[in-house]
Amino acid sequence: MTFGELVRAYFQHYTIMAYLGLTVAAIAGFAFYPAGFWATIFSIAAALFVYPLAWHLLHQYVLHGKWMWKSKLLSPTWKRIHYDHHQDPNHLEVLFGALHTTLPTIAVATLPVGWLIGGPGGALAAFATGLLTTCYYEFMHCIQHLAFKPKYKWVQTMKQRHNEHHYFDETGNFGITNYAWDRVLGTFYEKKERPKRSPTVFNLGYDEKIAETYPWVKDLSGGIASGHPRRRAMRQKDGTAQG
Template sequence: MLYLSWSYYRTLAQGNVRLFASFTTEYSVVVPEFVFPGLFLLGMLLWSLIEYLIHRFLFHMKPPSNSYYLILLHFVMHGQHHKAPFDGSRLVFPPVPASLVIAFFYGLLQFILPEAVGGTLFAGGLLGYVIYDMIHYYLHFGSPHKGSYLYSMKTHHVKHHFAHQKSGFGISTKLWDYFFHTLIPEEPHPKTE
């Protein structure tokens, strides 16, 4: 991720990266180097959206009851994680399938955008993925301080695992749960006198 960031920043700094050049030369736009941080952060934001969508629509899909292979695939991909959420060997996506998914997104970005623009988005998304993996592991095995962001996310994730499996799909952020109205409902707190 650091190498890609450095490499694509240097490419942008040369001043010859143009957006839309593959469609039209008349209306293509030069991409200046100062947009690098924004593209990088956009990549992180896009990862958080992909994280949400994968978790909600792939990991929590309802396979047809007559499809043994889809049920098995679903169980291996995510069902086992919900069955045994404190099994440390089931928290991180295995490297080989993860590499294939990552390669797909890299290729897609390189196909639709100039190399330095797509690569910068990819580097930000890659950092987002690493942060997501670290947060997910910590939410299961860490002890965040009460009142902290990670404490709030751990509470959110525990509720997703044990009480609200049809909501609360964000792992590293609740942003997309707010946006798509899948936030776990707040439980009323009893008044203490």
């Protein structure tokens, strides 16, 4: 995939169009209910500080938590927003976050802090910042997962850390575009620091034994896949050819 093909695919995705449309709406709202210059600057800065932390904590304790699969009500959401992504990290249909989960997260992480700093205008400025930050996250997430080799070393390093999270050990490197909070919270690592691959890197701990008690994710998935996704695909292809 070329960079141009990646850009075209990215901007044609419905979630990105939704984020950009809401950003325009937030900016228009700000024009009617503006905050002062410094209140706006501080609202934007606060959103840029809070949003990555909120994402990190949600990623570590919700998406990688071992409690959503225990609920028949929540297990379909967990399957869609993270289990499927780890089962096959390069599957485009689950690469982008679902709007019904991302938009409330952006709103909760940005609107209150913006409102406290600058009232309605500050809240709108912070919300727009969160939306654009999400667009940036999603673009870098595409680079990390699709067949595209980034040109710049810093992007290559970012992609390497994220791929380690998906293909080596899912208990660290929770960041997407930077790993500052991983360093602060003690979850940052490089592959050379961990000698063995995590046995749950592709299933997040949801295995056949767990499914005996909490079967809903397995039922929705038509079973539980195990092992590297490319090797699974090769086995399926060989089985089809033999059949």
